[in-house]
Amino acid sequence: MxxxxxxxxxxxxxxxxxxxxxxxxxxxxxxxxxxxxxxxxxxxxxxxxxxxxxxxxxxxxxxxxxxxxxxxxxxxxxxxxxxxxxxxxxxxxxxxxxxxxxxxxxxxxxxxxxxARDRLSLLSAASSRVGGTLDVTSTARELAEVAALRFADSVTVDLFEPVLRGEDPQDLPADGCVTLRRAAHVTAVAATGRETTALRANSAGAGQNREVHVPARWLDPGRPAATRVLEGGEIGASGLPMPLPSAGTGAEGWVTAIAVPLTAGKATLGLAVFARGPGRAPFDADDLMLAEEIAMRAGVCVDNARRYTRERETSLTLQQSLLPDRPPEQQAADVATRYIPAGSQAGVGGDWFDVIPLSGARVALVVGDVVGHGVQASATMGRLRSAVRTLADIDLPPDELLTHLDDIVVKLSAESLGDHGTTPRGDIGATCLYAVYDPVSRDCTLASAGHPVPALRTPDGVCEFVDLPPGPPLGLGGLPFESVTLSLPEDSLIALYSDGLVESRHRDIDAGFKELKQVLAQHAGALEATCDNTLKVLVDDPPQDDVAVLLACTRALDASQVAVWEFARDPAVVSQAREAVSRQLSRWGLEGAVLTTELVVSELVTNAIRYGSGPVQLRLIRQKTLICEVSDGCNTAPHLRRARTYDEGGRGLFIIANVTERWGTRQSRRGKTIWTEQALAP
Missing domain, CATH: 1.20.58 (Methane Monooxygenase Hydroxylase; Chain G, domain 1)
Known part of the structure; x- marks a missing residue:
């Protein structure tokens, strides 16, 4: 009954x-x-x-x-x-x-x-539920949802626009109106079992993100408490939307409201307005004190979210400025790259990728990951990326390059210590994978410093992970790195990535490796589409960690683009080298480059015979540029210098540097190679 x-x-x-x-x-x-x-x-x-x-x-x-x-x-x-x-x-x-x-x-x-118990419960809810996302708009919405139903029928949170962007709030004028941006609006329905659904539906209403003009005196923290209770026309001036019939307020509108500024220290961030309809008792002095306490706690949370937003935007801007906008032009491989920063809770990390054109038509592929998140991780990433490019420019093998990079990280870690080396400002550590691909020999040499192994898909559709020694992470110091050389067929797909791609809170790393193999096995020629599909399948939204991905589809240079000769260490062969180069350039239809190339070949072959050892190898590579390489068995590298007036030598390299676009030296286990690049007419 x-x-x-x-x-x-x-x-x-x-x-x-x-x-x-x-x-x-x-x-x-x-x-x-x-x-x-x-x-x-x-x-x-x-x-x-x-x-x-x-x-x-x-x-x-x-x-x-x-x-x-x-x-x-x-x-x-x-x-x-x-x-x-x-x-x-x-x-x-x-x-x-x-x-x-x-x-x-x-x-x-x-x-x-x-x-009193209900008010303490409300304060406890405000402390636990507000500020858990480190996002300014989400924090404002959490404040509105906590206060609705239990304290007011309608809650609006309006913030200064710079605060929403993570910037410092503007100064308050002495009088007049200020312009705020609506960050959250929640209107509570009747106290039924549908409260939660109604709150969520109203918090994303049409009033979001619109401008609101309120009197400047409402945001004054020193304003007398009694004047914060709004009645009559003042409620309309607060920008509160008129209540819906389902809100239980009838046609009379809001009966009473409280306007409380959101402050953090001496800064005013915005305004919170709590309103009640005819169905509830008007606000009293105790309600005003409670509203001020809630607003004070929420103001600190909004300020924390603002500061985090500013640091995240700074880190993200720094990260994006340090990463390449687009892969550089090179002929060794087709490349697709992606970088996705971590979600707002984790912050921007130090993942990076790079594509570095090397001498001899080769290309270096790099993916790395700096430990930690924030501005320091982004700055460390920039320093390591610059170091890798510098070391790659002197054509170090992958294992030697990682050894030098490890020394750099050790020095950076030592510099990160405070006074007398006792107070660390932050740990510095990183992982890195460095690969060099040669389209002439079709060899790919890889070395890893604690980084996830790359995946390789051959043209026949078989996808496997490269059996590569992992090596120690960068920063430990004194431990060796090993390299592996693979012979890759043309159109092989090699995938370099950071651990954020395969690790997730929803799966273990083995499942991530398995899914990566399945996605790469479906590669059908569109490299950008494969890259997008890889991220779509493996990356959470938002990602738990930074994700850097580099996909490279290898190319190969056939015999028609490469010419190689070997000569004995005899000065008489210099003329033979010039004649061979002239004939080859004529076959390629590059008669306009004959004079300059003969000059370069004559100087380099003469130097190799005079100062080098063993047989001399001459190689021409025709791409968008003409590459000329002369190799010998001596490891002594020449240096460019300006010859004095009466010096008999020292002018050859100076002349070569002026008639070519680039030149350089690279060492190998059999000696050295001097190379030059010349621009070809389109």
């Missing part, structure tokens, strides 16, 4: 009817003295159920009825009996007033305790 609920008015009416009924029974039904006890109980019942005034009314009416009936209407009783009945009723009346007063005081005390 459904429970029957009676209002205070209904109880009052029933008690008065009961007194009247007893009065009638006392007057016309005998014996009349036995009905007196029923009347005495009526004021006590009222004291237990009704407010003080209604208890007073019931008791007075009962005493009046008893006095009238036993004093004048009832006969057959002695004077003493009449007096006892009337005095018993009067005593019951007095006791009922005392009982009612005690009950009401106790109820008021319990009510105050419950209100």
């Amino acid at each position: 459904a429970a029957v609920k009676l209002s205070g008015k209904s109880i009052l009416a029933l008690l008065l009817m009961y007194v009247v009924l007893i009065f009638v029974l006392q007057m016309w039904v005998g014996p009349r003295d036995r009905w007196a006890g029923y009347s005495v109980l009526t004021p006590l019942v009222a004291a237990a159920l009704l407010p003080f005034r209604r208890t007073l009314l019931v008791g007075a009416f009962t005493l009046l009825a008893i006095t009238g009936s036993y004093g004048f209407g009832v006969t057959g009783l002695s004077v003493g009996a009449r007096f006892v009945v009337i005095m018993a009723t009067a005593l019951s009346f007095g006791i009922s007033l005392i009982v009612c007063r005690v009950r009401l005081e106790r109820e008021e005390r319990v009510k105050r305790l419950m209100v």
Whole structure:
């Protein structure tokens, strides 16, 4: 059966009817003295159920009825009996007033305790639920959702636009209006089981991100507390949207509102407005104190999110400025690259990739990962990337390059210590994978410093991970690195990546490697599409860690683009070298480059015969540029210098540097190679 609920008015009416009924029974039904006890109980019942005034009314009416009936209407009783009945009723009346007063005081005390408990619960919810995302807009929405229903019918949070971008808030004018940007608006529906759904639906309403103009005095932290309660036209000036009929506010709109500034230290970040409709009690002084406490805690959270947003944007800008905008032009491989920063909680990390054109039509492929997140990780990444490019420019083999890079990281770690080397500013560590591909020999040499192994897909569709010694991470110092050389067919796909691609909170790393193999096995020639599909399948949204991906599809130079000769160490072969180069350039249709190339070949071959050892090898490579290489068995590298007026030598390299675009030296296990590049007419 459904429970029957009676209002205070209904109880009052029933008690008065009961007194009247007893009065009638006392007057016309005998014996009349036995009905007196029923009347005495009526004021006590009222004291237990009704407010003080209604208890007073019931008791007075009962005493009046008893006095009238036993004093004048009832006969057959002695004077003493009449007096006892009337005095018993009067005593019951007095006791009922005392009982009612005690009950009401106790109820008021319990009510105050419950209100205090609810307010502490609200403050606890504000402390635990607001500021958990380190995002300014999300923090504002969390504040609005916490305060709605439990404290107000509608909550809006408006912030200065620079605060939303992570910048410092603007100064407040002395008077006039300020322009804010609406960050969150939540309107609560009736207290039903649909509260959560309604809050979420309203928090993304049409009023989001619009400009709001409010009086500057509302944002003054020193404004008297009593003036923060808005009424009448001031509520309209706050930019609060009119309540919907489903909000339970009727057509009257908001009855009362509180405008509290969001502050952090001496900075004012924005304004929070709490509003109530006709269905709830107006805000009082205690509510104002509670609103200020909630706003103060939320202001600190918004400021933390603002500072984090600024640091993240700074790190991301630094990271993007240090990464290449697009892969450089080179002919060794088709390349697709991607970088995705970590989600807002983790912050921008130090992952990087690079594509470095090398001499001899080769290309270096690099992917690295710096330990940590934030500006320091981005700055360290930039220093390591610059170091790798510098070391790659002198054509070091991959294992030697990582050894030098390890020394650099060790020195950076030592520099990161504070005074006297006792207070570290932050640990510096990194992993790196460095690969060099030669399109002439089709060999790829790789070395790893604690980095995930690359994946290789051959043209026949088989995808495997390269069996590469992992090597120690950079920064440990003193440990060797090993390299592996692979012979790759043309159109092989090699994938270099950071650990953020295969690691996830939803799967272990082995499952990530398996999914990567499956995605690369589906490669159908469109490298950019394969790169996008790889990220779509493996990367969470938002990613838990930074992700750097470099996909390279190898090319090969056939014999028609390369010419090689070997000559003995005899000065007479210099003319033969010039003649061979002239004939080859004529076959390639590059007659315009003959004169310059003969000059370069004559100088380099002469130097190799005069200062080198072993046989001399001459190689020409035709791409978009003409590459000329002369190799010998001596490791002594020449140096460019300016010859004095009466010097007999020292002018050859100076002339070569002026007639070619680039030149350089690279060492090998069999000696050295001097190379030059010349631009070809389009």
